[in-house]
Amino acid sequence: MTIPDPHTMADWLATDRAHVWHPYSALGADLPVYPVRSAHGVRICLADGRELIDGMASWWCAIHGYNHPVLNAAIASQLQDMAHVMFGGLTHRPAVELAGLLVELTPEPLQAVFFADSGSVAVEVAMKMALQYWQARGRSGKQRFITPRGGYHGDTLGAMSVCDPVTGMHGLFAGVLPKQLFVDTPGCAFGSLCTDGHMASLAAALEEHAHEAAALILEPIVQGAGGMRFYSPEYLRRARELCDRHEVLLIADEIATGFGRTGRLFACEHAAISPDILCLGKSLTGGYLTLAATLTTREIADTIRAVPPGVFMHGPTFMGNPLACAVALASVRLLLESPWQQRVQALESGLRSGLQACASFPHVSDVRVLGAIGVVELQEPVDMKIVPPLFVERGVWVRPFGRLVYLMPPYVIGTEDLATLTSVVTEVVGMQGKM
Ligand SMILES: *Cc1c(COP(=O)(O)O)cnc(C)c1O
Numbered sequence: 001m002t003i004p005d006p007h008t009m010a011d012w013l014a015t016d017r018a019h020v021w022h023p024y025s026a027l028g029a030d031l032p033v034y035p036v037r038s039a040h041g042v043r044i045c046l047a048d049g050r051e052l053i054d055g056m057a058s059w060w061c062a063i064h065g066y067n068h069p070v071l072n073a074a075i076a077s078q079l080q081d082m083a084h085v086m087f088g089g090l091t092h093r094p095a096v097e098l099a100g101l102l103v104e105l106t107p108e109p110l111q112a113v114f115f116a117d118s119g120s121v122a123v124e125v126a127m128k129m130a131l132q133y134w135q136a137r138g139r140s141g142k143q144r145f146i147t148p149r150g151g152y153h154g155d156t157l158g159a160m161s162v163c164d165p166v167t168g169m170h171g172l173f174a175g176v177l178p179k180q181l182f183v184d185t186p187g188c189a190f191g192s193l194c195t196d197g198h199m200a201s202l203a204a205a206l207e208e209h210a211h212e213a214a215a216l217i218l219e220p221i222v223q224g225a226g227g228m229r230f231y232s233p234e235y236l237r238r239a240r241e242l243c244d245r246h247e248v249l250l251i252a253d254e255i256a257t258g259f260g261r262t263g264r265l266f267a268c269e270h271a272a273i274s275p276d277i278l279c280l281g282k283s284l285t286g287g288y289l290t291l292a293a294t295l296t297t298r299e300i301a302d303t304i305r306a307v308p309p310g311v312f313m314h315g316p317t318f319m320g321n322p323l324a325c326a327v328a329l330a331s332v333r334l335l336l337e338s339p340w341q342q343r344v345q346a347l348e349s350g351l352r353s354g355l356q357a358c359a360s361f362p363h364v365s366d367v368r369v370l371g372a373i374g375v376v377e378l379q380e381p382v383d384m385k386i387v388p389p390l391f392v393e394r395g396v397w398v399r400p401f402g403r404l405v406y407l408m409p410p411y412v413i414g415t416e417d418l419a420t421l422t423s424v425v426t427e428v429v430g431m432q433g434k435m
Contacts, residue, residue, distance in 0.1 A: 354422025
């Protein structure tokens with residue numbers, strides 16, 4: 001192991017502080033950032049030699065853990081051929097094989113794949129597909145999007161416009177964000193009954209606004225960064241029916257839920273529905289490189305093609321990047337060849353038993369687990385100056401947001417490491433009650 005020179009490290013940390021923005025941060029903020037030297041398996045190794053058990057899978061992505069030999073080999077091998085070529089007028093095996101595999105794994109009607117470079121862009125692409133589709137059908141009045149409150153779809157302007165208006169801070173950008181149509185958060189929890197009452201807000205919005213609505217966009221089953229809520233598959237099934245009845249497209253944003261996180265390969269499978277447009281990202285590359293994909297039906301692709309301009313108007317510079325496609329192909333195959341269902345089931349029961357004790361704390365309002373996602377919801381937001389260091393001191397990497405302390409580890413985590421994660425979360429959450 002190389003010991004970093006403390007002097008140069010102090011220098012570059014000062015540069016980080018002075019010049020580098022981190023996600024949702026202020027430049028020069030007095031919050032800890034930890035220098036990482038390397039990561040392997042489910043361990044993140046800090047520059048000072050400490051090793052942390054990873055409870056975050058780097059924001060849902062690193063499902064196979066870090067520095068995986070199969071994924072490393074996929075990148076190394078692709079690098080011998082080319083790191084990148086433009087996708088306009090050129091094509092290559094990694095993109096074509098990955099597209100074929102995604103078409104094969106997702107519901108049958110989804111036949112067309114658009115590669116984007118991040119989840120937010122995949123959402124922009126999905127929204128533009130819906131808009132161009134209705135325009136091509138001569139229904140150009142259909143330009144708005146219906147979406148449940150509590151959602152998260154990314155940080156670009158279009159994607160932001162369909163995020164929860166409060167946690168998505170719409171007030172900051174009110175003048176430029178398109179005004180979308182918000183309906184109630186799905187109120188029926190996963191495993192509980194979904195009644196007409198739970199559907200009323202969505203049903204009313206569709207009734208009233210279908211003539212001006214291009215699509216309903218939602219995160220199936222799990223609302224992720226907007227609040228980590230799990231809702232009934234019956235809501236999703238009925239939402240699909242309502243969309244059909246009112247001629248509104250359904251966009252399923254599976255950027256967080258895709259590739260097994262909820263116990264099914266895709267969360268839409270819980271309700272046995274197929275969306276008209278599907279967004280994938282995050283764990284698509286096993287957390288190696290940024291890549292996302294937007295899939296749609298042949299009918300939508302053909303309709304866009306049939307009417308001038310006859311093309312779908314989007315084309316990122318790094319579209320279909322060969323390195324990213326090659327590692328995505330390897331990651332998806334690795335997942336399919338692994339006993340991922342058993343692993344996610346084991347994670348679910350480990351999270352359930354390990355986090356159970358938190359439910360009895362008076363300052364905890366809810367503990368919920370679905371698949372490889374475990375959530376402890378507190379009554380008050382956690383102090384981000386105090387709480388992250390408590391986790392690091394105890395040898396785990398857990399990054400809460402707002403009132404939520406949650407775990408979504410790599411699927412390959414062992415029983416002991418998982419038990420350490422849940423017991424440290426229980427201890428640190430317990431300390432919050434006394435602060
Ligand atoms: C993370 C996320 C996005 C945005 O993806 P980025 O790659 O961060 O742009 C969109 N939708 C959902 C559901 C997400 O979890």
